[in-house]
Structure formats: C-alpha cells, structure tokens
Amino acid sequence: MTPEEQQKIKINLQEIAEILYKNTPVDNLQSFESVELSVREHLIETVAPEISGFFFTRRGEKVRVEKEP
DSSP states (O other): OOHHHHHHHHHHHHHHHHHHHHTSOGGGGSSHHHHHHHHHHHIIIIIHHHHHTTTOEETTEEOOOOOOO
C-alpha cells in the first residue's frame, strides 16, 4: 500500500468514525467496554458487509452479500 493510499484510508476512516459516533447512543459512550462493543457492532453490521462485497466477485462483477436477519 502506498503512503498516499494509507493517507486516503485514514481520512475516510475518520469521516466514517464521525458518522458512526453520531449514530451511537450516548449510553454506549460511557465506558471503554461500551465503546468497544458499539464499535464492534458498527463494524459487523455496517462496515464489514460493505468491505466484504469487494472480495466476493463473480465474472468480474461485484456481488453484494446481503446480511441475514
């Protein structure tokens, strides 16, 4: 990964973190444990499905993986 790519990732992750923070209940920001659990929940429910879609391809086309209920 180039330094430019690393910087781009850092900037985008900061923007994402701001969005996720705004969408986290205040009660979940009271302790390290509750913050960690909230971050994990956001990663599992929001971030991972979007990222994993880039790793699953069929005939060169991106395939969106729908999360199960």
